Amino acid sequence: MFLLLRLRRPVSAMPWRMGWRGMRLACIAAALLVLGLVWWLAWQSVKAERAQQQISTAQQQASLAAVVAENLAQVVNKGQLMALAAGDALAGHARGQQADIHRRLSTMLVAEHSFARYVLLDAALQPVDSSYALSASESAPLMASLRMSLQVPEQGHARLLPAARSAASGHPDLWQIPLVYALRPLESEASPRAGAAGGYLLLMLDLGYFLNLYRDVEMGAGSAIHLLDAQGGALAELGPQGLTMPFSREPVAPVARMTGNRGAIVAALQPGGPVSHFSWRRSASSPFLVVASRGLEWVHGPQREDSRKVWTLLGVLSFCMLLAVGGMLRVLRHQEGLFTALSVANRDKHMLIDQLEQEKAKALELAANDHLTGLHNRRMFNELVASHLALARRSRKFYALMYLDLDRFKAINDTLGHHVGDLLLQAVAQRLRQLLRSSDIIARMGGDEFAVLVTGMDAMTDMDALAAKLVDCLSQPYEGLEGHSLQVSPSIGVAFFPRDGHDVTLLCRNADAAMYASKRAGRGRFTYYDATAGADSARSYALERQLPRAVADQQLVLHFQPKVRLHDCRIMGFEALVRWQHPEYGLIYPGEFIASAETTGAIRALGDWVLQACCRQVAAWRALGLEPVPIAFNVSPVQLRDSAFAERLAAHIAQHGIEAADLSMEITESCLLEPRELALSVLEQVRAMGVSIGLDDFGTGFSSLSQIKDLPIDTLKLDRSFVNDIRSSSEAGVIVTSVITLAHNLKMRVVAEGVELMDQLVYLKTAGCDEAQGYFLSRPVGAKAAQELLRAAYLYPA
Structure with a gap:
């Protein structure tokens, strides 16, 4: 040029x-x-x-x-x-x-x-x-x-x-x-010659x-x-x-x-x-x-x-x-x-x-504005907000940043077509221009998401009326959209400057978090940013990102909770429970990271690590001359959808030189959902190897005894909710007794989990329950303490 x-x-x-x-x-x-x-x-x-x-x-x-x-x-x-x-x-x-x-x-x-x-x-x-x-x-x-x-x-x-x-x-x-x-x-010098x-x-x-x-x-x-x-x-x-x-x-x-x-x-x-x-x-x-x-x-x-x-x-x-x-x-x-x-x-x-x-x-104009609605685009919005916030630092007025998202907009695009969705977005942009002042900055951030910087408010409470007005007006029907009359509601999140952030990036992130809080609360409303909720969300996000590295860096440890046979108090097995020894947050229990691991796909690597750790522990106990009992490990539905799972399990068992009977696999009722045929095939292969299979949390899902009678199940584990209600509800006691009797008729053993009181233990033993585990008997302990329990062989209630 x-x-x-x-x-x-x-x-x-x-x-x-x-x-x-x-x-x-x-x-x-x-x-x-x-x-x-x-x-x-x-x-x-x-x-x-x-x-x-x-x-x-x-x-x-x-x-x-x-x-x-x-x-x-x-x-x-x-x-x-x-x-x-x-x-x-x-x-x-x-x-x-x-x-x-x-x-x-x-x-x-x-x-x-x-x-x-x-x-x-x-x-x-x-x-x-x-x-x-x-x-x-x-x-x-x-x-x-x-x-x-x-x-x-x-x-x-x-x-x-x-x-x-x-x-x-x-x-x-x-x-x-x-x-x-x-x-x-x-x-010679004195001589005549x-x-x-x-x-x-x-x-x-x-x-x-x-x-x-x-x-x-x-x-x-x-x-x-x-x-x-x-x-x-x-x-x-x-x-x-x-x-x-x-x-x-x-x-x-x-x-x-x-x-x-x-x-x-x-x-x-x-x-x-x-x-x-x-x-x-x-x-x-x-x-x-x-x-x-x-x-x-x-x-x-x-x-x-x-x-x-x-x-x-x-x-x-x-x-x-x-x-x-x-x-x-x-x-x-x-x-x-x-x-x-x-x-x-x-x-x-x-x-x-x-x-x-x-x-x-023309290119500069297009780079600054959204081609569909004519509003500012994301880049221009960030530049304008940054300049306004620089002025706001010397002003006594209040500024607020709003994120608006149209609820169920995707359904409109999928059913009526994108051209109708585009008309709806143009109509929403037009209403925003009419409802807001010329000094306010309006932008389309992408998709059905809009952002507004409200400038020069005398008090933070002024935002209540404005946000309520926006929710009410934007929720009114939109007529004449290619012959369609549409009604959508907005979910709005609000973050205040400088309370919720001193720069554009932080304000946008917090307003976006508040918007998603509105969606979780039922949509069609506005929500102010809550810093405490943001901290929990940040922790969850951090754990989700760091979990793959934690598996690779061996930050995970196993704790073992014994399963005790009720008629003689002999230890019949251990349940392996994974813990995350986080360098910053300390010991983290699986409830905080298992769900995100299943969502992100990290559960495969996590489950494989648990399986190898169980095999190593059994091999270590055998090397010490101890007679090990089966260690139960939990398997997620994602793992059962892997047709090579049984082959990897057999390879780990052979690698560590242990017996298949030294392991026990526990699944939940969600593992038997679609694709059911693949899950059943994997379970049959595992059982054919000699590894026993238990159904965990029985009674909280869709399954009944009639539905699982043909499944390759060896053990039923009663959910702790039934055990907790034994003392306060006679109906719970009847259900527990019926489940134990029917399970025995189907040649299955019954293990009650969550036993925390002597009354619960006595009732379960009277009802014919085979084994129990819970804090009343023993909390989950580390490998060294589990080794001492295994050496003692019996665990009597205190």
Whole structure:
């Protein structure tokens, strides 16, 4: 509706056509801009990640090279300490002092595992002491390499022999690198030849042991530690494959660029080889160059894989976005066509909108009034009454709400037709308009029910005259209803504001309750709402609604009243009486809920619960070792109309493992009404199972002994009304005696209920009654007390 109202203004199609084209262009431009921005951001992210990875690799390799260089410098310094000790010992030996050079050097050699062997030489390069015996084949090349090394100016604490591998030739351990230390005693500075070497200490540095210390260091894939001499010749390498030693000590290609004590470059280890990142460290006290490298393919490999995934994902997203833009363009084109068509058709909609507004006004009128009588309907009545009651709270006047119902209106509809009933309702509405003021509110609530709010009364007693007038006038004959003259009377219920309610809902409910009270009182009258009667009605309604839940929640309990044999006072059975243990109202007797249960159909579930409870009780007594007596349970007419009743009874008996003779079923005379054949069939099935049947409340209904002689009845129960009249009426005594005699002739037992006095008990025993039950013998008791009575077996009158 809102859209149609908006479209009543003329719309120009051409500007919108230009607008749609602009929207399509804007959509394409926005998509391209977003795609370009996303690709640029992705490229910047990949580029930054690549740079960050290079920085991280450089830091890692620099740290690794620094650690190895520092540790190697410490090893060289420890060799210098050994050289100082050896030089001092050698100088003392030359002066004739006793010095155990071999012990001192061997001890220091054992303390430093990086040195495998030593050779101590004097100034003439003659061996003085060694940790092993030099062979001729080993001594000559070693001395030649040493002389060659001494020609080079000294750098640092130690000299590295230029032909280390040849110097070690013939020895099984090729990982040992010879280091030469010049020996100068500590007091050599005071000597005339200060600074001249007094000898040389040759230490074999075990690179295998030294580099193995870093085997477990996490260097990363493609990383290696290179140990080079001062000229860049390769000495050893520790990589992912382990320790390796080059076959030649040719300078490594990038060494020429490794100037200074530290730095980093990116180059190939060998010309034409893979490019790596190199970090180097050089120590002033060490003749070694330590280089940590990592191939760039290992540095950027994972990042390239991630980048490839990013570009692939961006490509897919870009393709999807382009598809989405294409779909959006098609949608926009379609919407453009629809909007153009809607704009063209807008001119044809003005008449329809006007028509809809007229129909709306008619609908509002119909929604507020009853279509038959023209009076207000229920919805409008509730709204008007609510507004009047809001004003009544500030007024000193009295207000009353009346509910009117036409008595026996259904009979008129059924006999004369609904069209005559409609004419009668119109006539009643017309009389109500004439009898009531314009300030009063009149409504038809539905069917033949009317409601009236009487406003602004000076006193509540004014309602008496008005209600009586309405009853009298509405009861007058109605002429000319399709040739019929009809006379009906109204039943009126009245509720006052605010005494009987402060809102519309409560007033209507109470007025309706008062109206039904008028019907129960005889119709054709008015009745004021009585709060006490309403409370009883509310309780009954609440119990009716809560009964199904009470059965499901096990709120019901059984009480048992014993049946006593009169000639010896032995307990012959119990009658099971159901009670409702209500959580709010306490213990409720069956008189308050049995009738409503039969009306609502809850009696089926209730009766089934009682039957199962009786079976459970008999089974419990048998489990205690007691010999039970039959428990009688009452059956309603509704239950006997169920053809499956006998099957359920048999199933319960089998389920609890009891005998059919442990139960007794009691029915009333109303059970034998229509359908009589079905009830008789169910009774025959029950009796065939072995369950005895008793007729309860005999003498208060339609049955006589002649009518029940062919019924499957085992016991007659005299109604308490006959027992109560025994003392005061001789006729009652004669009836009781006659019933007992005739019942015995029909092979039936007689049980008198409601025995409350000793005189009644004596008379019944004298008349030949078989059994009795009543308050004089015992009130209904719970299961535990009934168990004690069953254990005693006899119940003597007090």
